[in-house]
Amino acid sequence: MGRYVLTRLWQSVLTLVLASLVVFIGVRQLPGDPALAMAGEEATPEQLAAVRADLGLDQPLLTQYVAFVRNMFQGDFGESTRTGTPVTELIATTLPVTLWLSAYAIVVAIVVGILLGVVAERFRGRWPEWVANALALIGLSVPNFWLGILAILYLAVTLGWFPASGYVDVLSDPLRGLYYLTLPALILGTGLAAVIMRQTRASMIETMTTDYVRTARAKGLGRGRVLVRYGLRNSLIVVVTIVGLQLGGLISGAVVTERIFALPGFGKLTLDAVFTRDYPVIQAVVLIITVSYILINLAVDILYSVINPKIRVGGAA
C-alpha cells in the first residue's frame, strides 16, 4: 500500500510540472495584450514598454517561466495586473467560497444520489424507480444555468424559501452561511447526483443478485441489513471510482453556478481574470484547479483501496 501511494504521488508531481508548463505557455498564447489592458488604449509605446518591463514581460520566455516557478514555490503568485492586489490575497478570499460550495454540493449529490439509487433498486419496476430515473434524466440533461434560473425564479422569488443570491461566510455564521449556499449547492450537485444515482442503481442491481447476497438472506438476515452490509458496501466500490472521475467537472460547474447566484468565489475570479488578460491571476487559478484535480484523484484512488480489501492486500503483496 505504501509503495502504491508513493508511485501515485510521483505521478502527481510529474503531472503538476507538465500542467504548469501548459498553463504558462497557454496563457501567453491568448489573444490580447495585458500591458495594453493595464496601460489603457491611449498609452504611448514608451508607456507600454515601461509597463511590460515592470511585469517582466520583456524577458525571454524561459526566464519568465523560471521566475514563475520560483515564486510559486514561495507562495508568491505575483500581483493582479488589473488591480494590483496580491494574487494570494485574491485567492484567499475567493477559494473558501468555492470550496464550501463544492463540498456542500458533493455531500448533497452523494446523499441524494445513493438514496435514489438504492430506492430505484429496491422498488424495481414500480413507481419509485420511475421517479428516481426521471429525476436522474433531468439532472443529467438540463443544463445547470437553466436549472439555476428556474430555482431562483420559483424557490427564491415566488416561494421565498431561499435567498436568490449573496454569500455569508460559513465559518463566522455557519447556519446562515449554509442556508445561503443551499440552493447553489443543490444546483451544482444535480449532475453529480444523477450520475451517482445511475451508478448506484446499476451496481446495486448487480450486487443484489450475487451469490453472497442470497447466502446472507439464507442466514435469516432482514432485507435492510442485507441491503446495507452486503449490497451497498460492494456497490460503493464502483460508485467511488465514478464519483472521483466526475469531481473535476464540479469545479468548472462551480464557475457557472457562482455566476448565476452572484457568489464571490473562485469561478468569478477566474472569469474576470480571463476577460482582462490578468496573467498572474489566470496562471494561479488554473494551477490551483489542476492541483485540486490531482489531489482529488489521488484521494479517490486511496479511498478505493480502503473500501476494497483485495486491492489493499494485493498492493502490499
Added chain:
Amino acid sequence: MLQDAENILEVTDLEVGFGGTPVLHRIGFSMRRGERVAIVGQSGSGKSTAIGAILRLLPGSGRITHGSIVLGGGTTRGEVEDLATASEPVMRTIRGERIGLVPQDPMSNLNPAMRIGAQVADALVANRTTEGKPDRAQIRSQAVALLAEAGIPGAERRYGQYPHEFSGGMRQRVLIAIALAGKPELLIADEPTSALDVTVQRQILNHLQSLVDARGTSLLFITHDLGLAADRTDRIIVMSEGRIVEIGTPRQILLDPQQEYTRQLVAAAPSVATALDAAPLVDPTAGAPASAGPERSRSILVVENLVKEFALRGRRGSTIRAVDDVSFEVERGTTTAVVGESGSGKTTVARIVLGLETASSGQALIDGESLTDTRGAQRRALRRKVQPVFQDPYGSLDPTYSIERLIDEPLRIFGVGDRGSRQERVAELLDQVALPRSVAQRRPNELSGGQRQRVAIARALALEPELLICDEAVSALDVLVQDQILTLLADLQDRLGLTYLFITHDLSVVRQIAHAVVVMRSGVVVENGSVNDVFDHPRAEYTRELLGAIPGAAFAA
C-alpha cells in the same frame, strides 16, 4: 397439514414457474427427521430451483405457482409452516434458524468486502434467541468457536481476515460454520464441494457429516454426482427436467434402477462406473497401432526432466517450482492421463507441451522437436501436429464467430486449401464429431455445453494433428454429456490413430479413457504407469488417497 409427525419436510405437488413458464412440474417428496436425502440431477433438472423454493429465495421472476412445502414443527421451537405461502417475516425466522444453507460455490458466496468473522457473526445475530442488544464479545467468541468447529485452524487469528485470504476449501468451511450458526434442524447442502479437489472434498464432507450427525440435523444434499450421493445419504431422489424420475435407497438406484433415465445416469457416472468396475471405453492394454511404421519411434511425446519456476510476486528472487523434474513418455495412438489436484502442475506441463509457456529447464519433445526451441516454418509444422482442447467450452470459443468460422480458422491461418475445399472440410469435421452440418452458420451461444465441446474438438482436428492436449476437456460437462464426449474421443482415437494427453483432476474419468496415467502432486510425479497397474496396485500413498476419495467406492464390493 403435516401428513406424518415424524417428517421434517413434506413437498407436495410443487410447481415453480419463471415468468409463467413452469420449470418444476408438481414434484413431491418427504424427508424424515434426521434423514439424509440427496437430490441428484444434471444442470437444468430443477434441483436448484427446488431449494430456491424451499428457502423462498427464487431468483428473478421465479414464483411458486402451486403446491405446498410443509416444514414439520420443531421439537424445541417453531410451528408447522407451509413455506409456499409463509410471509416474509415468518420466512426470516425460518431461514438460518430452522433451515440452514451451505451454498455451492465457495468463491462467490462470501461477501468480498467483509471480514470472515463478521459474516459468521451476522448469522449469529440474525438467529439469536435472546432479545435486546447483542453482546458483541459473546457473539465474537461464539463465531470463533463455530469457525474452529468447522475445522479452520487458528480461528481466532483468521476471524479478522477477508475471504480472498482463504483457500476454496477453507471458504467452504466458513460457509458451513455460517449455515450451522442458527442450529438449524434441516441443512440444505447445494453441491457444497463440486468446486473443490477430491481429497479436500472428502475432508469437508466427512467433517460436515460428523457435524450433522452430532446434532441430529436432517440433511438435504443437492449434487450432480450419483456416486457422491450414494456415499453420503440414505435416500436418493433422481430429477430430470423439472420432474422426479425415481426415488430409492442408494443400493436400489445404483444396482437396480427402475427407470431408463436412471439407468443411463448410472452407466454414465464415471465414479460409479469405476466403482462398479464397468468396462472402460478403451482397451487399457492396447499399445500402438500396428500401422505405425518402423521408421517412427513409438513415443510421440517425450517429456524429459521438465522444470518450471515462477517468480513470486512482490518477493524479489524467490521462486516457486510449479513443475519439478517431470519425465514421462506418451506412446503413439494411446491416451496418457496426467492427474492431479489444483496446484499439482498438470496444466503447466500441458502449456509447456503446447509451447504456450517456456520450460525453466528440461524439455518436452514432440517427435524429437520442441515447440519452444524451433522457429519459423519448422515451428509452424510442429504446431500442426499438436492441438489443444480446453476445459471451458463457454470461454474458449469466440462468441461473435460462427461455428464454421471457428472450425475453419486454423485452416485459414495455415492457408490450407481454398474457400470451397475448406467449407467441405468443415462439413466433414462436423460429421466426425457427430454434429449436424446445419450448425455451421450458428454461433456458440446457440449451442449446449456438450455441442460446444464437440466444436472445440472439431477445431482441434481441423489440421489433422497427431497429438491432442485435452486440458480438463470434460470437467465442465454434465455426466451424460461427459460420457458422450469421452465416447467420441475414444472413437476418434480408434479411427484416426490420435494420441491424447489428457489433463484431469478426475481419476474416475482416467479409468474410462486412458491407457497410461501420470499422477502429479505439487509439481512432482508421484506415480507413473499403466492404468491397470496404478488403479489395481497403487504404489504411492497419495494415489491410494486419491483413489479412496472417489465417491461411490463403497459400492465396489
